[in-house]
Amino acid sequence: MRSAKDFFAPLAVGAPAPVREIPARPSRAIHFFDPGNPKMAAKVPDMVGTVDVLLGNLEDAVKADKKVDAREGLVRIGQETEGLGAGGPTQLWTRINALDSPWVLDDLTTLVPAIGHKLDVVMVPKVQGAEDIHYVDRILAQLEAKAGLERPILVHAILETARGVANVEEICGASPRMQGLSLGPADLAADRRMKTTRVGGGHPGYLVRQDPPRGEDGTSQLDAQRTTYQQDLWHYTIARMVDACAMHGIYPYYGPFGDIADVVACEDQFRNAFLLGCVGTWSLHPKQIAIANRVFSPSVEDIRHARRVVAAMGDGTGAVMLDGKMEDDASLKQCLVMVELAEQLAAIDPELKQQYDAIETDDATTEA
Numbered sequence: 252m253r254s255a256k257d258f259f260a261p262l263a264v265g266a267p268a269p270v271r272e273i274p275a276r277p278s279r280a281i282h283f284f285d286p287g288n289p290k291m292a293a294k295v296p297d298m299v300g301t302v303d304v305l306l307g308n309l310e311d312a313v314k315a316d317k318k319v320d321a322r323e324g325l326v327r328i329g330q331e332t333e334g335l336g337a338g339g340p341t342q343l344w345t346r347i348n349a350l351d352s353p354w355v356l357d358d359l360t361t362l363v364p365a366i367g368h369k370l371d372v373v374m375v376p377k378v379q380g381a382e383d384i385h386y387v388d389r390i391l392a393q394l395e396a397k398a399g400l401e402r403p404i405l406v407h408a409i410l411e412t413a414r415g416v417a418n419v420e421e422i423c424g425a426s427p428r429m430q431g432l433s434l435g436p437a438d439l440a441a442d443r444r445m446k447t448t449r450v451g452g453g454h455p456g457y458l459v460r461q462d463p464p465r466g467e468d469g470t471s472q473l474d475a476q477r478t479t480y481q482q483d484l485w486h487y488t489i490a491r492m493v494d495a496c497a498m499h500g501i502y503p504y505y506g507p508f509g510d511i512a513d514v515v516a517c518e519d520q521f522r523n524a525f526l527l528g529c530v531g532t533w534s535l536h537p538k539q540i541a542i543a544n545r546v547f548s549p550s551v552e553d554i555r556h557a558r559r560v561v562a563a564m565g566d567g568t569g570a571v572m573l574d575g576k577m578e579d580d581a582s583l584k585q586c587l588v589m590v591e592l593a594e595q596l597a598a599i600d601p602e603l604k605q606q607y608d609a610i611e612t613d614d615a616t617t618e619a
């Protein structure tokens with residue numbers, strides 16, 4: 252066991268000091284692109300400033316014989332793209348190959364010296380437990396020291412194995428570098444042997460059915476039409492992930508939604524995650540960026556209400572009636588979460604700032 256004091260000492264001589272708090276940088280969409288795909292790579296410069304995070308993906312979805320192209324492409328993009336990473340308007344992340352793959356060591360030893368000063372976060376797939384984070388933590392410290400980096404690269408884990416889910420709290424607390432977790436529904440479904448064939452989203456077979464109506468004699472009318480309600484396959488895992496992240500002061504994200512054409516169901520899945528506490532999601536196709544930006548930004552109506560509650564609650568204690576509803580210290584805290592998020596987003600998104608600035612509030616409260 253490491254002492255709590257050791258936790259904030261660098262893991263290699265000369266490595267930057269670990270961060271004590273994970274910065275709350277907006278990351279509504281983590282947009283995946285294959286840096287070795289010339290068409291996608293060509294779009295990256297114009298995407299800077301339009302998306303919170305651009306992630307050069309080196310793992311699944313990149314063919315084995317294109318791994319080196321992807322890695323080299325990412326080095327080029329990191330070195331040449333203005334405004335990407337290192338405090339620019341769009342963060343630069345990468346997803347490295349799995350820790351048991353033949354590519355991961357070269358991913359890390361190539362990327363950190365070449366673009367470590369631009370890289371904000373390294374996403375690690377298929378994390379099983381704290382030992383995986385400890386491995387990445389130490390090797391990043393060694394590489395950072397060698398490269399003379401002044402700021403530590405943060406680490407993000409994908410929750411996509413049953414063991415990872417079972418160990419989710421220890422993964423979140425394994426290193427001060429831990430920035431957050433994403434749900435990996437495709438690999439997780441396979442690892443759990445779920446009987447699905449999709450990349451995220453719901454399933455029509457996972458449902459509850461309305462009770463049968465009763466006849467006059469009290470018997471169930473089993474042949475009557477009954478409404479069914481599709482359920483969210485991912486509710487349990489997202490809820491666990493959100494609690495583990497909140498407990499450790501790091502950030503939870505939904506992952507991929509593979510049905511690119513179904514923008515409506517995509518928006519629903521993203522919104523469920525937002526309401527449960529996630530701060531963002533992955534975007535696999537340019538058209539998913541706008542959906543993520545919309546869903547993971549509080550609505551004007553929510554901010555109007557939140558500001559009214561904040562104003563009505565004065566010193567933040569006691570209870571008031573607002574529009575016929577009781578508000579108190581606890582609802583105020585929820586409203587403050589929304590107001591703070593709106594302020595962070597307004598600072599980077601002029602269109603949202605304009606919308607939030609234009610909100611007018613009135614005072615319609617009564618003392619309880």
Ligand SMILES: CC(=O)SCCNC(=O)CCNC(=O)[C@H](O)C(C)(C)COP(=O)(O)OP(=O)(O)OC[C@H]1O[C@@H](n2cnc3c(N)ncnc32)[C@H](O)[C@@H]1OP(=O)(O)O
Nearest residue numbers: 283284285290291294308311312437450507511535536537
């Ligand atoms: C389970 C997991 O691990 S999920 C994470 C791994 N998966 C990924 O990262 C997938 C990333 N996305 C993709 O590979 C692609 O979007 C696909 C395969 C889903 C669809 O690609 P396409 O069929 O080419 O889509 P489409 O024809 O609509 O693309 C339109 C344009 O956008 C480009 N484009 C597509 N996806 C992206 C992207 N993610 N980033 C940048 N540009 C993109 C295409 O190259 C194309 O460019 P062009 O107009 O110059 O020809």
Ligand SMILES: O=CC(=O)O
Nearest residue numbers: 411435436437438
């Ligand atoms: O990597 C993501 C997943 O769903 O698997």
Ligand SMILES: [Mg+2]
Nearest residue numbers: 311411435438
């Ligand atoms: Mg995966």
